[in-house]
Amino acid sequence: MNVLAPRRLGLFLLLAPAVLWLALLILLPHVEVGLLSLRERVGPGEFATSFKQYLTFFDEPLYWHTFVRTALMSVIVTVLALLLAFPVAWSIAKVARGRVRAMLMAGILLPFWASELVRMLGWLILLRGSGVIPQLLFWLGFTAEPVELLYHDATILVGLVYSSLLFMLVPLINALETLDDSLIEAAYDLGGNRLDILRRIVVPHAAPGIAAGCIMVFMLTLGNYLTPVILGGKNSMWFTEQIYTQFITRFNWEQGSAFAFLLLGLSSLLVWLGLKLTGQRFADSMRRT
Amino acid sequence: MFKQASKLSAGVMLVACALNANAADSVLRLLTWADYAPQAVVDQFKKETGITVEVTLSNNEEMISKLRATGGAGFDLANPSQDRITGPAREFGIYRPIDLSKVKTANFIPSMLSATEKVTGLNGKVYGLPLFWGTDGLVVNAAKSKAADYGDLCSAQYAGKTAVRLKRPTLIAQAFAMGKDPFKAYADPKAYEAIMTDAGNKLISCKKNLKYFWESKDQLLNDIRTGEVVAAQMWDAGGWKLNSENPTLKFVAPKSGALGWVDTFAIPAKAKNLDAAYKWINFITRPEIAAQVAKSAGSFTAVKGAENFMDAQMKKQLAESFPPAAMKNIKWYPAIPAGLEEIDGKVLDRVKAAS
Numbered sequence: 001m002n003v004l005a006p007r008r009l010g011l012f013l014l015l016a017p018a019v020l021w022l023a024l025l026i027l028l029p030h031v032e033v034g035l036l037s038l039r040e041r042v043g044p045g046e047f048a049t050s051f052k053q054y055l056t057f058f059d060e061p062l063y064w065h066t067f068v069r070t071a072l073m074s075v076i077v078t079v080l081a082l083l084l085a086f087p088v089a090w091s092i093a094k095v096a097r098g099r100v101r102a103m104l105m106a107g108i109l110l111p112f113w114a115s116e117l118v119r120m121l122g123w124l125i126l127l128r129g130s131g132v133i134p135q136l137l138f139w140l141g142f143t144a145e146p147v148e149l150l151y152h153d154a155t156i157l158v159g160l161v162y163s164s165l166l167f168m169l170v171p172l173i174n175a176l177e178t179l180d181d182s183l184i185e186a187a188y189d190l191g192g193n194r195l196d197i198l199r200r201i202v203v204p205h206a207a208p209g210i211a212a213g214c215i216m217v218f219m220l221t222l223g224n225y226l227t228p229v230i231l232g233g234k235n236s237m238w239f240t241e242q243i244y245t246q247f248i249t250r251f252n253w254e255q256g257s258a259f260a261f262l263l264l265g266l267s268s269l270l271v272w273l274g275l276k277l278t279g280q281r282f283a284d285s286m287r288r289t
Numbered sequence: 290m291f292k293q294a295s296k297l298s299a300g301v302m303l304v305a306c307a308l309n310a311n312a313a314d315s316v317l318r319l320l321t322w323a324d325y326a327p328q329a330v331v332d333q334f335k336k337e338t339g340i341t342v343e344v345t346l347s348n349n350e351e352m353i354s355k356l357r358a359t360g361g362a363g364f365d366l367a368n369p370s371q372d373r374i375t376g377p378a379r380e381f382g383i384y385r386p387i388d389l390s391k392v393k394t395a396n397f398i399p400s401m402l403s404a405t406e407k408v409t410g411l412n413g414k415v416y417g418l419p420l421f422w423g424t425d426g427l428v429v430n431a432a433k434s435k436a437a438d439y440g441d442l443c444s445a446q447y448a449g450k451t452a453v454r455l456k457r458p459t460l461i462a463q464a465f466a467m468g469k470d471p472f473k474a475y476a477d478p479k480a481y482e483a484i485m486t487d488a489g490n491k492l493i494s495c496k497k498n499l500k501y502f503w504e505s506k507d508q509l510l511n512d513i514r515t516g517e518v519v520a521a522q523m524w525d526a527g528g529w530k531l532n533s534e535n536p537t538l539k540f541v542a543p544k545s546g547a548l549g550w551v552d553t554f555a556i557p558a559k560a561k562n563l564d565a566a567y568k569w570i571n572f573i574t575r576p577e578i579a580a581q582v583a584k585s586a587g588s589f590t591a592v593k594g595a596e597n598f599m600d601a602q603m604k605k606q607l608a609e610s611f612p613p614a615a616m617k618n619i620k621w622y623p624a625i626p627a628g629l630e631e632i633d634g635k636v637l638d639r640v641k642a643a644s
Contacts, residue, residue: 060635062642130515148449151501234455234502235644242638249350249456250634251357251377 030264037257053258063242063259070239071266073153074221077160081168081217082210084161089172094181105173112166120230123159124150127231151233159227164220168213175209176202211278211285215271222267239263317342317565320352320367322552325421327585334572340565349373356383361558366566371551372622374409374417380627385558386414391567396574401591405551408624417553418570419591421583424547424619425458426610428513428528429520432537436520438544439466443495452509452521453492455502455641457633458548459522463495464488465545465620472623482632489636493643502641513538526587529606540606542615549619551591 040050057063092104111119126132127149134146149155179202187197203210228238239259246256275282319326323346331342345364347355352369356362361383378384394402401419409417429436434447439462442451453459464471464484471488474481500518503509506527512518513531525547528540554570556563573579579590580598589599589607596604611619 060638062638065642129517148500229504234496234499234641237642245634245638248354250630251350251353251381252631252634 033257033260036253037261039254041254047254053255054262056255057258057262066237066239066242067262067266069237070222071270073157073160074218075270077157077164077221078214078218080157080161081164082214085165085168085172085213089169089176092169093173093176094179108166108169116163116226117230119163120159120227123155123162123231127155150231151236153232153236155231155233156228156236156238159231160221160224163224163227164217167216167220171209171212171216172206175206175212179205207278207280208284211275211280214274215285218271218274219267222263315340315565317366317562317569318345318364319343319569320345320347320355320364320557322346322348322368322586324586325368325552325582327582330573330578330582330585333578334569337572338565338568340562340568342569353377353381353383356557357381359559361385361560363559364557365560365562366569367555367557368420368552369417369555370622371405371408371417371419371553372624374553374555375411375624376627378411378416383558384416384555385560386411386416387418387554387556388567389415392418393571393574396571396576396592398591398593401551404621405553405591408551409553409555417555419551419553420573421586421588421590422549422551423588424525424542424549425462425522426525426528426543426547427520427541428523428531429539429541430513430516430518430537431539433516434519437541439463439522442520442522443491443498445498447519448498449500450517450519451498452500452503452512452518454504454522455637457630457637459492460485460488460633460636461620462522462543462545462548463491465548466543467491468545472620475623475626475629478628478632481629485632485636489640492640496640496643525610528610529587529603532606533602540610542611542618546618546620547611547615549621551621552588 037053038049038051039047040052042048057067088108092101092108096104124131127134129146129148129150131149134143134149137143138146183201183205184197187201192200223240225238225240225244228236229241232238240263243256243259243263246252246259250256275285317340319342321344326342326344331344335341345355349370352367353373356364356367357377360381367384374384397419401422405417405419406415409415427436427439427442434441434450436442436444436447436451441447442453453462461471464487467487469484469487471481471484474484500512503521503523506523509518509521509523510527510531513521514535523540525540528538531538532540554566556566560566573582574592576592576594577598579592579595583590583595584600584603587603589596589603
């Protein structure tokens with residue numbers, strides 16, 4: 001009889017929402033976008049199959065410049081977020097206890113109760129020429145006139161690191177929590193110094209967490225649209241912005257789809273490369289997120 | 290028991306569906322610009338006709354994108370600019386012809402109606418009716434700047450204190466300021482591309498002079514109020530709004546000509562509630578209602594007699610910004626043939642990438 005055993009049926013039903021989600025909202029649109037990216041407009045409402053959209057990307061330096069720039073800045077953001085988050089994660093996981101620890105966790109989460117848009121507008125208010133920080137610097141005499149802190153690449157970096165920090169912190173804290181304190185004490189007893197302990201005990205133990213955090217921050221940054229658009233100025237170029245422009249203001253869905261696929265390829269490639277270089281396994285790091 | 294419950298729920302479903310259908314009949318889904326459907330007017334329309342207006346705010350590009358995504362469904366009426374109708378109508382089939390027999394054409398200023406019928410005409414049918422018109426020009430802080438043409442935004446004396454949008458009107462404006470006529474070149478893509486490339490190069494050399502490429506109207510208005518920006522390319526309504534707050538802020542018609550646009554009524558191809566759409570058109574084009582909306586939008590209408598109800602302040606501002614010669618010199622956008630925007634897009638991308 002071709003009837004599912006009750007247990008397998010149960011499993012099937014439990015998985016159904018996830019499978020449907022993946023198939024209808026992730027796979028299907030990607031197939032559609034993939035097909036779109038292989039079309040070329042030859043006349044009003046007429047299309048032919050071609051690789052023109054992908055060729056345009058390589059022909060026009062602007063597009064792949066933006067592409068490389070976006071990737072590089074995302075890597076920088078990931079590294080900065082890791083450097084900033086590690087000490088914080090350490091103090092929350094190992095130093096703080098009880099209520100203090102709960103308060104610290106709440107303190108980290110609290111800003112994320114406001115939407116990303118609101119937080120970015122907050123930066124706008126702080127950094128603009130007539131805003132809080134430039135006026136303060138001017139008033140204290142550090143600058144001869146209020147300087148414009150907005151619309152630089154550094155501003156984008158600040159915004160991106162700020163908005164992605166949480167996603168680095170959570171896996172790091174999880175990873176560090178499971179580190180047994182007695183291992184560190186034993187290392188001291190055996191004459192290890194702080195650097196040795198960090199290098200040979202803490203980092204290897206936290207490696208899957210670090211990898212997980214880096215993957216998340218990198219992906220989120222690469223795909224971020226709001227922050228570069230709001231904080232970036234007249235020279236800012238972000239690849240997602242290019243995709244948006246192609247779709248919405250140029251009506252060139254074919255080009256936008258090709259860009260979207262290239263971005264997908266780039267992010268997968270870089271994540272794979274990062275895991276290979278650090279000798280991490282994807283499955284390990286995903287278990288930590 | 291179970292049977293009864295299921296009967297009951299089926300009944301509830303039926304009633305819900307009926308109610309829903311009923312509601313759909315009395316809803317007008319309007320795709321329009323900010324301030325084109327003020328709440329008071331929406332309320333009055335509901336009182337007179339029983340039709341609820343669902344307003345979705347948008348802009349020219351998004352209107353096309355939204356309608357294109359659904360093949361012209363999801364909205365019953367839109368307010369695109371007249372130059373953006375025939376191109377997308379032909380390319381994506383997102384608009385349907387207007388049935389002029391259902392429109393009180395006597396409400397419109399005849400010359401404007403016929404001009405729009407010409408621009409939005411396709412295969413002998415009309416796709417748009419004029420609603421508001423306005424211009425793109427310069428907003429200038431008269432105390433700090435004497436900018437009189439688009440080119441002046443690039444003058445070194447205003448370094449870091451001017452702004453334009455990174456959109457096609459900016460390129461068109463720079464082209465006119467350089468003595469070219471991009472509108473005449475619409476039919477000749479090669480010549481058009483050459484003109485736009487020149488305008489783009491001009492903008493690239495001007496880029497370090499600009500504070501930013503402005504995106505949101507409110508951001509720009511604020512920076513002009515605080516004096517961070519002293520001259521910018523913007524549309525007239527924004528300039529007049531600032532002028533009402535502070536007379537030293539002025540809207541100036543540039544020497545090489547303000548760029549004139551006309552926003553229209555156009556009906557999406559798969560509009561469901563056509564009846565409501567025509568009712569709204571005939572309602573808005575009553576002179577006293579048109580004047581009310583005009584005040585909210587800060588623009589002038591194509592409705593006959595609306596000027597009798599218009600704000601004296603606005604009329605004064607119009608006269609100050611547009612002496613008769615400047616009025617004559619307005620460059621009205623002709624319909625954009627499909628494909629031209631790709632040229633604009635490439636040039637704009639290059640401007641954005643240049644440093």
